[in-house]
Amino acid sequence: AQSVTQPDIHITVSEGASLELRCNYSYGATPYLFWYVQSPGQGLQLLLKYFSGDTLVQGIKGFEAEFKRSQSSFNLRKPSVHWSDAAEYFCAVVRYNNNDMRFGAGTRLTVKP
Amino acid sequence: KAGVTQTPRYLIKTRGQQVTLSCSPISGHRSVSWYQQTPGQGLQFLFEYFSETQRNKGNFPGRFSGRQFSNSRSEMNVSTLELGDSALYLCASTGGLSNTGELFFGEGSRLTVL
Numbered sequence: 001a002q003s004v005t006q007p008d009i010h011i012t013v014s015e016g017a018s019l020e021l022r023c024n025y026s027y028g029a030t031p032y033l034f035w036y037v038q039s040p041g042q043g044l045q046l047l048l049k050y051f052s053g054d055t056l057v058q059g060i061k062g063f064e065a066e067f068k069r070s071q072s073s074f075n076l077r078k079p080s081v082h083w084s085d086a087a088e089y090f091c092a093v094v095r096y097n098n099n100d101m102r103f104g105a106g107t108r109l110t111v112k113p
Numbered sequence: 114k115a116g117v118t119q120t121p122r123y124l125i126k127t128r129g130q131q132v133t134l135s136c137s138p139i140s141g142h143r144s145v146s147w148y149q150q151t152p153g154q155g156l157q158f159l160f161e162y163f164s165e166t167q168r169n170k171g172n173f174p175g176r177f178s179g180r181q182f183s184n185s186r187s188e189m190n191v192s193t194l195e196l197g198d199s200a201l202y203l204c205a206s207t208g209g210l211s212n213t214g215e216l217f218f219g220e221g222s223r224l225t226v227l
Contacts, residue, residue, distance in 0.1 A: 032214050039165040043117070043203055043218035051214065090156065094214060099207075101146065101216055103156040 003027075004091050006104035007013040013081050014112045021076040021107050023091030031093040034066055034101070038088045047089075050074060061085070086111045115140065117219035119204050120216050125225045131192040134222045138206030144168075145187040146216060147179060150201040162187055162209070182209075199226045 003026045013019050025031060032051050036044040048059025055067040065076045074091060089110045094101040118137040126132050138145050146169075147159040158171035162181035163205035179189040185206075191198055201223050 034215060034217075041220075044205075044216075045148045045218070046215050049215055100158060100161060100171075102158060103148075105155045 004045075004090055004093050004102055004104035006089075006107050008107045009105065010108045010110065013113060014081050014111040016080050019078045019081045019085070019109070021077075021089050021091075021109070023074045023076065023104060024072050025074065025093045026072065027093060027095075029095075030069065031095055033065075033067060034061065034092040034094070035063070035074070035076045035091045036092060036103075037061075038090065038106075040087075044090065047076070081109075081111055082111065083111045085109060117204055117206050117217055119202075119219035119222050121222060122220065122222050123225075125227060126134075126174060126194050127192055127227050128196060130194050131190060132194060132224060133188055133190045134202055134204075136187045136189075136204030136206075136219060137206075138187070139217055142206035142208050142217070143185055144208040145181055145185065146205045146207075147187070147189050148203040148205065149173075150203055150221070156203070159189065159202075194226045197225050199224060224227070 005024045007022050034049045035047040037047050038044045045065050048057050050057050050067045058064050063078050067074050088106045090106045091104040092101050120135045144163045146161040149157045160179050161169040165181045176192045181187045201221040205215050205218045205219045
Protein backbone atom coordinates (compact mmCIF):
# COMPACT_ATOMS: atom_id res chain seq x y z
CA ALA A 1 0.00 0.00 0.00
CA GLN A 2 1.17 3.47 -0.72
CA SER A 3 2.10 5.62 2.25
CA VAL A 4 3.59 9.00 2.94
CA THR A 5 5.76 9.93 5.89
CA GLN A 6 6.44 13.41 7.08
CA PRO A 7 8.88 12.93 9.96
CA ASP A 8 8.57 16.43 11.39
CA ILE A 9 5.28 17.23 13.10
CA HIS A 10 6.24 20.80 13.93
CA ILE A 11 9.04 23.05 12.71
CA THR A 12 9.90 26.56 13.86
CA VAL A 13 12.10 28.82 11.77
CA SER A 14 12.97 32.49 11.92
CA GLU A 15 11.67 34.81 9.27
CA GLY A 16 14.24 35.04 6.49
CA ALA A 17 15.78 31.67 7.27
CA SER A 18 15.73 28.77 4.86
CA LEU A 19 13.26 25.92 5.18
CA GLU A 20 13.23 22.26 4.29
CA LEU A 21 10.26 20.01 5.00
CA ARG A 22 10.83 16.31 4.60
CA CYS A 23 8.63 13.79 2.84
CA ASN A 24 9.23 10.12 2.17
CA TYR A 25 6.89 7.85 0.30
CA SER A 26 6.49 4.14 0.02
CA TYR A 27 5.17 2.86 -3.24
CA GLY A 28 6.04 0.22 -5.82
CA ALA A 29 6.36 2.63 -8.71
CA THR A 30 7.03 6.32 -9.05
CA PRO A 31 3.82 7.98 -8.04
CA TYR A 32 2.67 11.47 -8.70
CA LEU A 33 3.85 13.65 -5.83
CA PHE A 34 2.35 16.82 -4.44
CA TRP A 35 2.82 19.39 -1.73
CA TYR A 36 -0.21 21.21 -0.38
CA VAL A 37 -0.50 24.00 2.17
CA GLN A 38 -3.37 24.59 4.56
CA SER A 39 -3.97 27.79 6.51
CA PRO A 40 -6.19 27.61 9.60
CA GLY A 41 -9.84 27.10 8.75
CA GLN A 42 -9.08 26.75 5.05
CA GLY A 43 -8.96 24.00 2.49
CA LEU A 44 -5.77 22.78 0.89
CA GLN A 45 -3.91 24.74 -1.75
CA LEU A 46 -1.50 23.12 -4.17
CA LEU A 47 2.07 24.38 -3.91
CA LEU A 48 3.68 22.16 -6.53
CA LYS A 49 3.60 18.73 -8.12
CA TYR A 50 5.91 16.19 -9.72
CA PHE A 51 4.87 13.81 -12.46
CA SER A 52 8.05 13.09 -14.39
CA GLY A 53 11.04 14.77 -15.97
CA ASP A 54 13.15 17.34 -14.17
CA THR A 55 13.45 16.24 -10.57
CA LEU A 56 13.54 19.81 -9.26
CA VAL A 57 10.14 21.41 -9.51
CA GLN A 58 9.18 24.98 -8.85
CA GLY A 59 5.94 25.97 -7.23
CA ILE A 60 4.04 28.98 -6.08
CA LYS A 61 5.10 31.36 -3.32
CA GLY A 62 8.81 30.68 -3.94
CA PHE A 63 8.69 27.00 -2.96
CA GLU A 64 10.54 24.22 -4.73
CA ALA A 65 10.84 20.49 -4.20
CA GLU A 66 13.28 17.85 -5.29
CA PHE A 67 12.34 14.30 -6.17
CA LYS A 68 15.00 11.74 -5.25
CA ARG A 69 14.06 8.29 -6.45
CA SER A 70 16.93 6.57 -4.65
CA GLN A 71 15.75 7.98 -1.33
CA SER A 72 12.00 7.86 -2.08
CA SER A 73 11.89 11.46 -1.00
CA PHE A 74 10.22 14.64 -2.15
CA ASN A 75 11.43 17.39 0.17
CA LEU A 76 10.02 20.89 0.06
CA ARG A 77 12.34 23.87 0.30
CA LYS A 78 12.22 27.63 0.44
CA PRO A 79 15.32 29.81 0.61
CA SER A 80 13.81 32.58 2.73
CA VAL A 81 10.68 32.11 4.81
CA HIS A 82 8.11 34.85 5.24
CA TRP A 83 5.78 35.21 8.22
CA SER A 84 2.85 34.47 5.90
CA ASP A 85 4.26 30.99 5.26
CA ALA A 86 3.13 29.86 8.71
CA ALA A 87 0.67 27.07 7.98
CA GLU A 88 0.43 23.30 7.80
CA TYR A 89 2.10 21.53 4.91
CA PHE A 90 1.07 18.19 3.50
CA CYS A 91 2.91 15.89 1.17
CA ALA A 92 0.71 13.62 -0.94
CA VAL A 93 1.02 10.79 -3.43
CA VAL A 94 -1.32 9.36 -6.01
CA ARG A 95 -0.98 6.64 -8.60
CA TYR A 96 -1.25 7.43 -12.26
CA ASN A 97 -4.86 7.59 -13.36
CA ASN A 98 -6.10 6.97 -9.85
CA ASN A 99 -7.56 9.76 -7.78
CA ASP A 100 -7.02 8.02 -4.46
CA MET A 101 -4.62 10.62 -3.10
CA ARG A 102 -2.92 9.75 0.19
CA PHE A 103 -1.52 12.38 2.49
CA GLY A 104 1.23 12.52 5.06
CA ALA A 105 0.42 13.55 8.61
CA GLY A 106 1.46 17.12 7.90
CA THR A 107 4.13 19.46 9.22
CA ARG A 108 3.08 22.55 11.05
CA LEU A 109 5.35 25.50 10.34
CA THR A 110 5.75 28.33 12.82
CA VAL A 111 7.66 31.43 11.74
CA LYS A 112 9.39 33.51 14.41
CA PRO A 113 9.77 37.24 13.82
CA LYS B 114 -14.05 30.04 -12.68
CA ALA B 115 -15.64 29.16 -9.37
CA GLY B 116 -13.81 26.81 -7.06
CA VAL B 117 -15.08 23.82 -5.14
CA THR B 118 -18.03 24.78 -2.98
CA GLN B 119 -18.99 22.92 0.16
CA THR B 120 -22.11 23.42 2.21
CA PRO B 121 -22.74 23.86 5.00
CA ARG B 122 -19.47 25.28 6.29
CA TYR B 123 -20.28 24.58 9.92
CA LEU B 124 -22.80 22.36 11.63
CA ILE B 125 -23.49 20.89 15.02
CA LYS B 126 -25.25 17.58 15.53
CA THR B 127 -25.86 15.24 18.43
CA ARG B 128 -24.92 11.60 18.73
CA GLY B 129 -27.20 9.27 16.83
CA GLN B 130 -28.30 11.86 14.30
CA GLN B 131 -27.36 11.79 10.67
CA VAL B 132 -25.81 14.47 8.49
CA THR B 133 -25.58 15.21 4.78
CA LEU B 134 -22.81 17.34 3.33
CA SER B 135 -22.80 18.76 -0.16
CA CYS B 136 -20.02 19.47 -2.62
CA SER B 137 -20.17 21.27 -5.95
CA PRO B 138 -17.01 20.62 -7.97
CA ILE B 139 -15.28 22.97 -10.33
CA SER B 140 -17.18 23.20 -13.58
CA GLY B 141 -16.05 20.45 -15.95
CA HIS B 142 -14.56 18.26 -13.22
CA ARG B 143 -16.08 14.80 -13.10
CA SER B 144 -14.26 13.30 -10.15
CA VAL B 145 -15.11 14.19 -6.58
CA SER B 146 -13.21 12.88 -3.57
CA TRP B 147 -14.02 13.21 0.10
CA TYR B 148 -11.59 13.36 3.00
CA GLN B 149 -11.98 13.47 6.76
CA GLN B 150 -9.48 15.61 8.64
CA THR B 151 -8.99 15.29 12.39
CA PRO B 152 -6.12 16.34 14.66
CA GLY B 153 -5.44 12.74 15.64
CA GLN B 154 -5.78 10.93 12.33
CA GLY B 155 -4.89 13.65 9.86
CA LEU B 156 -6.32 13.56 6.35
CA GLN B 157 -8.04 10.29 5.62
CA PHE B 158 -9.52 9.32 2.29
CA LEU B 159 -13.21 8.46 2.42
CA PHE B 160 -14.23 7.79 -1.17
CA GLU B 161 -14.08 9.04 -4.72
CA TYR B 162 -16.85 9.31 -7.25
CA PHE B 163 -16.56 9.55 -11.01
CA SER B 164 -19.49 9.75 -13.39
CA GLU B 165 -21.93 8.87 -10.60
CA THR B 166 -19.99 5.73 -9.65
CA GLN B 167 -17.92 5.13 -6.57
CA ARG B 168 -14.49 4.36 -7.94
CA ASN B 169 -12.37 4.21 -4.79
CA LYS B 170 -13.16 3.75 -1.15
CA GLY B 171 -11.16 4.27 1.99
CA ASN B 172 -11.32 2.34 5.21
CA PHE B 173 -14.40 3.79 6.87
CA PRO B 174 -17.46 2.02 8.27
CA GLY B 175 -20.66 1.72 6.30
CA ARG B 176 -22.14 4.63 8.22
CA PHE B 177 -20.24 6.81 5.80
CA SER B 178 -21.74 6.88 2.34
CA GLY B 179 -21.84 9.14 -0.64
CA ARG B 180 -23.28 9.67 -4.04
CA GLN B 181 -22.73 11.74 -7.12
CA PHE B 182 -25.31 13.26 -9.37
CA SER B 183 -25.32 13.63 -13.12
CA ASN B 184 -24.09 17.21 -12.82
CA SER B 185 -21.08 15.91 -10.82
CA ARG B 186 -22.29 17.43 -7.57
CA SER B 187 -21.71 15.07 -4.70
CA GLU B 188 -23.13 14.47 -1.26
CA MET B 189 -21.81 12.46 1.60
CA ASN B 190 -23.90 11.15 4.44
CA VAL B 191 -22.94 9.99 7.89
CA SER B 192 -25.57 8.10 9.82
CA THR B 193 -25.76 7.34 13.53
CA LEU B 194 -23.22 10.00 14.37
CA GLU B 195 -20.58 9.32 16.98
CA LEU B 196 -18.45 11.81 18.90
CA GLY B 197 -15.44 10.67 16.90
CA ASP B 198 -17.05 11.82 13.69
CA SER B 199 -16.34 15.41 14.67
CA ALA B 200 -14.00 16.58 11.96
CA LEU B 201 -13.41 18.82 9.00
CA TYR B 202 -14.78 17.11 5.91
CA LEU B 203 -13.04 18.18 2.75
CA CYS B 204 -14.22 17.69 -0.77
CA ALA B 205 -11.91 17.85 -3.76
CA SER B 206 -12.49 17.69 -7.47
CA THR B 207 -10.37 16.90 -10.48
CA GLY B 208 -10.62 15.62 -14.01
CA GLY B 209 -11.36 18.52 -16.26
CA LEU B 210 -10.18 18.81 -19.85
CA SER B 211 -6.69 19.73 -18.69
CA ASN B 212 -6.51 17.08 -16.00
CA THR B 213 -3.15 17.25 -14.29
CA GLY B 214 -3.98 14.88 -11.46
CA GLU B 215 -4.03 17.50 -8.76
CA LEU B 216 -7.00 17.80 -6.46
CA PHE B 217 -8.73 21.12 -5.99
CA PHE B 218 -10.12 21.41 -2.49
CA GLY B 219 -13.06 23.22 -1.02
CA GLU B 220 -12.85 24.96 2.33
CA GLY B 221 -14.54 22.10 4.09
CA SER B 222 -17.53 21.44 6.27
CA ARG B 223 -16.73 21.43 9.96
CA LEU B 224 -18.91 18.96 11.80
CA THR B 225 -19.18 18.97 15.57
CA VAL B 226 -20.94 16.05 17.22
CA LEU B 227 -22.14 16.63 20.79
